[in-house]
Amino acid sequence: MFKQFFAGMEFTALPIFALLLFMSFFVAMVLRTFAFKTKRDFQHHSELPLSDGKEIP
Amino acid sequence: MTTRIERVSYDDAIVRKFMVASVLFGAVGLLVGLWIALQLAWPELNFGIPYTTFSRLRPLHTNAVIFAFVGNMMFAGVYYSTQRLLKARMANDALSAVHFWGWQLIIVAAAITLPLGITTSKEYAELEWPIDIAIALIWVVFAINFFWTLARRNEKHLYVAIWFYIATIVTVAVLHIVNSFALPLSALKSYSVFSGVQDALVQWWYGHNAVAFFLTTPILGIMYYFLPKAAGRPVYSYRLSIVHFWALVFMYIWAGPHHLLYTALPEWAQSIGMLFSLMLWAPSWGGMLNGLLTLRGAWDKVREDPVLKFFVAGVTFYGMATFEGPLLSIKSVSALAHYTDWIIGHVHGGALGWNGLMAAGMFYWLAPRLWDKPLYSKKAADAHFWLATIGIATYMISMWISGINQGLMWRALNADGTLTYPSFTETLIAIRPMYIIRALGGSMYLVGFLLMIWNLLKTVSGAKAVDTTVEVTIEEQPAVEGPGVVAVITGRPLWFSVVALILTGAFFFAESAIVAVGLAIAVLVVGEVGYVISNRERAAGKASWFNLIEHRPLAFTVLTLIAVLIGGVAEILPMVLIKQAVPVTGAAQKPYTALEQQGRDLYTREGCYVCHSQMIRPMVAEYLRYGEAARAEEFIYDHPFQWGSKRTGPDLQRIGGKYPSLWHYTHMNDPRSTSPGSNMPSYAWLSEWHIDPKLAPKKLALMQKLGVPYTNQDIDDAEENQRRQANTIVADLQKNGVTVDWDSEMVALISYLQRLGRDQGVALSDEAPKTAARGGQ
Numbered sequence: 001m002f003k004q005f006f007a008g009m010e011f012t013a014l015p016i017f018a019l020l021l022f023m024s025f026f027v028a029m030v031l032r033t034f035a036f037k038t039k040r041d042f043q044h045h046s047e048l049p050l051s052d053g054k055e056i057p
Numbered sequence: 058m059t060t061r062i063e064r065v066s067y068d069d070a071i072v073r074k075f076m077v078a079s080v081l082f083g084a085v086g087l088l089v090g091l092w093i094a095l096q097l098a099w100p101e102l103n104f105g106i107p108y109t110t111f112s113r114l115r116p117l118h119t120n121a122v123i124f125a126f127v128g129n130m131m132f133a134g135v136y137y138s139t140q141r142l143l144k145a146r147m148a149n150d151a152l153s154a155v156h157f158w159g160w161q162l163i164i165v166a167a168a169i170t171l172p173l174g175i176t177t178s179k180e181y182a183e184l185e186w187p188i189d190i191a192i193a194l195i196w197v198v199f200a201i202n203f204f205w206t207l208a209r210r211n212e213k214h215l216y217v218a219i220w221f222y223i224a225t226i227v228t229v230a231v232l233h234i235v236n237s238f239a240l241p242l243s244a245l246k247s248y249s250v251f252s253g254v255q256d257a258l259v260q261w262w263y264g265h266n267a268v269a270f271f272l273t274t275p276i277l278g279i280m281y282y283f284l285p286k287a288a289g290r291p292v293y294s295y296r297l298s299i300v301h302f303w304a305l306v307f308m309y310i311w312a313g314p315h316h317l318l319y320t321a322l323p324e325w326a327q328s329i330g331m332l333f334s335l336m337l338w339a340p341s342w343g344g345m346l347n348g349l350l351t352l353r354g355a356w357d358k359v360r361e362d363p364v365l366k367f368f369v370a371g372v373t374f375y376g377m378a379t380f381e382g383p384l385l386s387i388k389s390v391s392a393l394a395h396y397t398d399w400i401i402g403h404v405h406g407g408a409l410g411w412n413g414l415m416a417a418g419m420f421y422w423l424a425p426r427l428w429d430k431p432l433y434s435k436k437a438a439d440a441h442f443w444l445a446t447i448g449i450a451t452y453m454i455s456m457w458i459s460g461i462n463q464g465l466m467w468r469a470l471n472a473d474g475t476l477t478y479p480s481f482t483e484t485l486i487a488i489r490p491m492y493i494i495r496a497l498g499g500s501m502y503l504v505g506f507l508l509m510i511w512n513l514l515k516t517v518s519g520a521k522a523v524d525t526t527v528e529v530t531i532e533e534q535p536a537v538e539g540p541g542v543v544a545v546i547t548g549r550p551l552w553f554s555v556v557a558l559i560l561t562g563a564f565f566f567a568e569s570a571i572v573a574v575g576l577a578i579a580v581l582v583v584g585e586v587g588y589v590i591s592n593r594e595r596a597a598g599k600a601s602w603f604n605l606i607e608h609r610p611l612a613f614t615v616l617t618l619i620a621v622l623i624g625g626v627a628e629i630l631p632m633v634l635i636k637q638a639v640p641v642t643g644a645a646q647k648p649y650t651a652l653e654q655q656g657r658d659l660y661t662r663e664g665c666y667v668c669h670s671q672m673i674r675p676m677v678a679e680y681l682r683y684g685e686a687a688r689a690e691e692f693i694y695d696h697p698f699q700w701g702s703k704r705t706g707p708d709l710q711r712i713g714g715k716y717p718s719l720w721h722y723t724h725m726n727d728p729r730s731t732s733p734g735s736n737m738p739s740y741a742w743l744s745e746w747h748i749d750p751k752l753a754p755k756k757l758a759l760m761q762k763l764g765v766p767y768t769n770q771d772i773d774d775a776e777e778n779q780r781r782q783a784n785t786i787v788a789d790l791q792k793n794g795v796t797v798d799w800d801s802e803m804v805a806l807i808s809y810l811q812r813l814g815r816d817q818g819v820a821l822s823d824e825a826p827k828t829a830a831r832g833g834q
Contacts (some may be wrong), residue, residue, distance in 0.1 A: 053527030
């Protein structure tokens with residue numbers, strides 16, 4: 001299936017490398033966001049739209 | 058850490074300007090859309106004028122909606138939210154003004170050139186090279202202003218909306234520049250440096266990602282700012298928004314080839330396009346749910362607040378469109394839906410539903426704040442909401458019915474293997490009622506939009522425009538210790554990733570089971586070591602590598618750019634380097650003659666590609682209707698490609714020689730005299746207008762520079778050869794009592810049409826090719 005998928009292509013290493021890079025980054029990012037961080041770590045970030053500053057008339 | 062209080066005055070004038078421009082151009086874009094929708098049911102509504110004909114106005118409609126309506130709306134949202142999220146005024150008011158007026162000039166240039174037929178024929182990138190350069194320059198001005206503001210920000214954290222804006226700015230720049238590579242013939246005419254399959258891939262890499270990074274990511278940024286603001290509560294899951302962002306940025310860029318399924322594009326590229334489109338389901342729906350769940354516990358507000366109503370409906374349409382998109386990317390579904398009105402229904406669900414309703418919600422939110430006066434009428438806003446929602450539903454459902462009907466009729470076969478509906482116009486007659494219902498849905502949407510304009514005008518009339526000034530508390534931190542940009546690049550996580558990647562790559566190429574197991578264990582060990590080290594550093598209170606990246610806009614932008622480029626390079630590079638000129642049949646392709654090239658330019662000027670494809674897919678029904686499936690080598694001299702994306706009329710890939718020149722002459726003068734039931738407008742002006750014969754050698758010389766194998770003799774003799782070929786067509790027409798000038802545009806276009814599909818090596822067998830797929834039948 002692997003060979004059939006890439007039939008007619010001369011640069012098979014390129015998309016495979018890109019796919020691996022994508023997968024590893026993605027897994028690392030998900031782990032970092034959901035396993036190593038808690039909701040509280042992002043509380044300040046998530047409240048940024050609600051803290052524009054005190055309006056001066 | 059110390060804090061200080063600073064007074065910041067936001068530049069809201071620029072937000073007001075972009076908002077007014079968006080509303081104004083939105084009305085124009087919708088009006089033109091309705092007009093051309095009516096022309097599909099009543100083609101005479103072009104009033105016989107070239108400049109108001111469907112094929113010229115359709116690019117104007119798409120450009121007006123995408124770049125004028127959504128573009129201006131996006132800039133309004135970006136300027137408003139960026140200043141507040143960074144707690145800083147835009148870096149330079151002059152740059153903001155140059156951005157605004159430059160963008161509006163580009164829109165005006167588009168509105169003038171497109172009806173005149175000055176076009177590259179590349180969908181959503183039709184504007185000619187001087188305007189392309191202007192777009193690039195103005196985009197750079199916007200980027201400088203944005204990144205300068207980032208550098209001067211008073212809030213160290215970059216909220217996720219800012220991430221989406223960064224991705225938009227860098228990706229749109231890359232897409233626009235690559236897809237616009239062209240050699241100019243004159244001030245208003247150029248030819249793409251890419252040809253055939255390469256041009257198609259680059260174009261749809263651009264086309265798909267224009268939807269992704271112009272119509273989606275900036276609006277998602279706007280959603281992540283304005284929805285929590287209007288609901289009065291933070292986004293449901295900030296962590297989900299991070300995953301949403303990175304997943305979209307990585308995946309979107311790969312999905313372009315789903316526009317080219319079953320075409321002459323290599324199979325691997327089609328499969329990658331489909332695969333990544335399917336993967337997009339997850340982050341898109343993650344984002345949609347994140348938006349909707351932000352309203353958890355506040356749904357009662359939706360009943361009362363028109364802003365939230367529009368946002369909720371807009372986000373829901375985002376979910377619908379991002380469900381339908383991957384569905385349509387499945388090859389067997391695409392076999393039925395591609396080239397049909399189903400795609401038109403899909404894109405309007407996104408444009409009118411997602412973009413249009415988000416824009417309305419944002420305008421209803423902004424107007425009272427930017428003019429310091431309450432919204433004039435909530436009832437009118439409610440009426441707008443229902444008109445828009447029912448209008449979109451009417452539009453989409455009629456196009457679904459029409460598209461599925463078309464797809465099924467095109468492929469329907471009798472028991473004896475012949476086509477059930479051999480005449481293309483049979484399908485047109487069947488779907489005509491749907492075109493009328495579609496126009497009705499569009500009218501409702503337009504009426505709702507006009508109601509919004511009236512409501513906003515009443516709101517701001519007599520009110521004074523106000524610029525917000527706020528007092529913000531700024532945390533003054535000691536100089537950031539630890540890694541700079543170099544240290545970030547050489548950071549441990551990066552090295553762990555590279556080692557893990559190399560080992561994983563080696564795993565796939567391992568030739569023995571023992572080596573494979575060893576490599577798998579090595580990957581796990583590297584991961585575990587990385588995990589342990591990162592945990593220790595965290596416990597020691599050191600800033601994590603990702604935190605450093607998040608706080609450094611430059612590093613963040615570079616990473617985003619790399620993420621985007623990975624997909625583009627990996628997909629496009631093999632295609633650019635492919636030996637596409639080697640024909641399967643062994644027969645060499647012949648470049649177009651001078652007259653055929655002139656005719657081809659008229660084909661693009663009139664926008665024939667808007668309604669006719671030149672790409673026969675390898676399916677039995679297509680073979681029976683149009684002839685042998687198209688092959689990559691047939692298009693090697695096509696600068697630009699003309700595959701099209703919609704079949705309002707039949708495919709023209711093998712139209713050459715199918716009918717005599719008299720048929721073409723009669724058909725273009727009065728389409729319904731040769732094809733009863735056709736909705737093609739008359740192109741009678743082609744008999745009266747003349748080509749410039751002197752341009753022929755210049756065009757061939759330019760094509761020679763692009764790699765088309767014209768000899769110098771071909772170029773020297775171009776004018777004479779052009780006249781000779783034209784005279785044979787003129788003589789043929791004269792035999793049938795038709796007199797037409799040899800240099801009339803009609804003759805040139807007929808010469809091009811008669812050439813189509815008559816390249817060397819096209820099989821003339823009556824049998825369907827054995828490799829033909831039945832396309833899900």
